[in-house]
Amino acid sequence: MRAEILKTYKLFINGQFPRSESGRYFQIPNPKTKKPLANVSQASRKDLRDAVQAARKALPGWSSKTAYNRGQILYRMAEVLESRKPEFIDEISKMTGNPKKAEKEVLTAIDRLVWYAGWSDKYQQILGTVNPVALPYFNFTLPEPQGVVGILVADELSLIPLVSKLAPAMVAGNTLVMIASEKFPLSAITFAEVIATSDVPAGVVNILTGFKNELIPHLAKHMDVNAVNYTGTDQALVKLLQEEGSANVKRIIAHPEPKGEAWLDNQKAQSPYWINSFVEMKTTWHPIGV
Amino acid sequence: MQISTSSTVDQVGIEERAAALSKRSIKKQTKIEGIKLAISMIDLTTLEGKDSPGKVQALCQKAIHPLEGNSSVPSVAAVCVYPNMVSVAKKALKGTNVKVASVATGFPSGLTPLPIKIEETKRVVEMGADEVDMVIDRGAFLAGEYQKVSDEIAQVKEACGKSHLKVILETGELETYDNVRKASFLAMQAGADFIKTSTGKAAVNATLPVTLVMLEAIRDYWYQTGKMVGMKPAGGIRTSKQALQYLVVVKETLGDRWLSNDWFRFGASTLTNDLLMQLTKEATGRYQSLDYFTID
């Protein structure tokens, strides 16, 4: 009998898969056997710093791509995810012990990517405006990316919370530093492989696995992170984010919803207003004359 | 030929600036002084086909003594007439400081062969015109024949000799502020002593923003060369309020040096009486009736 090659789960920073500079790792258990399922890199604050740097570097390129192009890339991610469906279902099942739910999660993730891919060249028309000012000026307001956005991925399910936040943040032109679910990190890193093979430029999405308590304060304090997006009800955590984030007036976007299975509900877990929580509004004035 | 104007003009911006300046509050002594200053800057004008020696002589009397019996009211700067009336005006104004200005160069269209324009200029100067108000060939300007327009101005200037040349751009026909600025530079570079907005014969005459554009062109030309050029808005300026607004624009754009009739004129026919009415109102405290002011 052939011995299986076991996968090493590393970080995803700047389009590469490095181990944590700290050399640390943690193990997640197989819910049935309670034996270790895999070794996962435990990111350090220096890895976080590297991820933010990569995201900052990638921002001008990604944010200036055409909306159509960003949509194409998101759609490409859906295609690649579709083609690797069984692998994801298998991997999520290993973490959760629930193959049926795993399948639902993967299918929803694919469809959600397609849904946001389609929004890439439409949300501007919903969220932006042409403003009828009482002066001879042309005046319009357009959404622009917030910049480098930190995303704290919810722990309740494995793949879908990550995809549900990644897609609206990406489509809005931001570059991301995602702190993956501590409980379900494997599919996050495997999803990074999807990102890496879908024409997403290096640094646009960076995914760190590790311990949230260790990483979040550094993310909240980082002066080059423009926004932090959190889904959940931990008021102490939100307090920390706001307090530390105030040093550079970070946008702290905290949504109590969705929870649990609601992540799989399209009514509750996808919306152009989620894109709205990843944008800044820029208003431009110009005289109308000859 | 390229005209170096160094900058374009933004329509909304220039109109906002003109509107802001037009809101200056001119009251009491400032108003009285301003009205007198404005009177002293008038080129009292008659440019009608029915102009006759009698009409011009009467106008000249008004020019010398705008308000009979009130010596504190200054004479106007000049009387502006058609070529055939120059001699009449010259005679009527003899011994006074009031200048004679004549329109020339195929006024008002300027669509006359150049030799005739030059001849006309020479003749009005011979007849005693102190100042010549020429028109540019707007057709040529709008067709991009800047060299032609420039040459014409230069040759007319030469024909003027010691008489001063005012170049009428007919800004209403140039339509855009960019064109006004371009034409202003063209005229100044070709030797204009004054640049003037309008003939009074087009649908659109002097406006405050157009005047501001031309004053800013004069300023930039002065910045570049150190040469002062005068300004004359003409047509459509009928009220004291308007005249004072123009003075504000001069004062705050070019400053004290330009605030005299050596460097600023109003081309106007009916403005004088409104200025006199306002002046009398300030003196008497009574609102006035036109019945008490001579219509010459």
Place this chain on the structure above:
Amino acid sequence: MTTAEKKIARLEVVEPKRLEFGKKWDYAPAPESTEHIKIQSRYELFIGGKFVSPKSGNYFKSINPATEEILTEVAEANEADVNLAVKAARTAYEKYWSKLPGSERAKYIFRIARQLQEKAREFAIIETMDGGKPIKESRDVDIPLAVAHFFYYAGWADKLDYAFPGRKTRPLGVAGQVIPWNFPLLMAAWKIAPALACGNTVVLKPAETTPLTALHLAQIIQEADLPPGVVNIVTGFGKTGAAIVNHPDVDKVAFTGSTEVGKIIQRAVAGTKKKLTLELGGKAANIVFDDAPIDQAIEGIINGIYFNQGHVCCAGSRLLVQESILDLVVRKLKDRIQTLRVGDPLDKNTDIGAINSSDQLKKIKELVQIGIDEGCKIHQSTCKLPERGFWFPPTFFTGVAQSNRIAQEEIFGPVLSILTFRTPEEAVEKANNTAYGLSAGVWTDKGSKIFKISSQLKAGVIWANTFNKFDPSSPFGGYKESGFGREGGLQGLMPYVQLI
């Protein structure tokens, strides 16, 4: 040549190269009449639809910064007073305002707009007396814009179902709002109008140096017969503001003011469910390219930095000039600042009024001294300043580097720093090289360049070939440390609703 001939000799070279803006035909004083203006000797707090004495028992003086004369005294609200105001707002929210159909709310807001419009002259004069801004600005900018803001949001009150496709809205509850002293009534309008339109009730604190127009607005609100407690106005200092921000029964905090205080507020509301919007400081770049319409750019520069004595968060305080036209721009600015009329704010011809307070004047002077000490070259109008009151002449610095403090810190006064750039890329880089991101200006005649540059600038409002323009339909607010959330326009509704 006779003297007369010499006098009108043309084509003479005139030296020196400065234009002369002297006393020739100088404008006589044209003061706005204050005869019909009634400023009470004392102002109380406006709580629950009534003017009430403060529990604190304290009153503070409000002075006219142009004369240093005491105008009146104003109640200082302490925590107990704020409690009462929040309670009144909560009661009004639950009993009346949240139950009223949008169309009825709209009519009340329209009433405020109309009343304000009718009393515009009175408000303009009080604003100028209380804050020191020129009457032409309070008359032509502050008050009309405040009126327009109420009109704009009044119309939204019954149309919120159309504002956010696919969603309905619900009000947040009680909004606690703290506003600055630079546009006292206008900022009150920016805060109150959208809050009311969306169905919230309000506790507002005006700035301590400029409380009067907000209190006169309270009178209008009373006359307009708004249900008691829908709008409460409590005056006081920072402590009063803190009491509002920290009050547990406030659902929404909106603050306009300094970045320093904004950060404190963000910390203060951390961990609460209060929704927060901040409109903070700025150090806007005003970028002038060599192909700009120069004279309009000069006006934009002047308006950008000297409008309202430079007490403007979005002031164009960093001028970035393309190196090839630096000399021309500086020369023009030198001439132009000589024509700015500094003095009596009530004079209709005054361009620059009084600095809002002695504290602010001190800050301006300190930063200007730092500019001089750091070796920047100062240029100032030679205008004469009045002897009493707080004044600072129009000032600009050349030879400023990005690292100079006057290029980094918000001066909030009539002081401009001029820097240069060589290429568009350098212009954008320098413009964005700041912690702020409220506004920016771009001047060029080339359309494609405007779109390129304005899309690269990290700022919430871009004025292209203009500066300091405002409109109720146009959203306003910052990037980065200039705050978050938008005021004005459709986007200005978002901070005052929850989507359902």
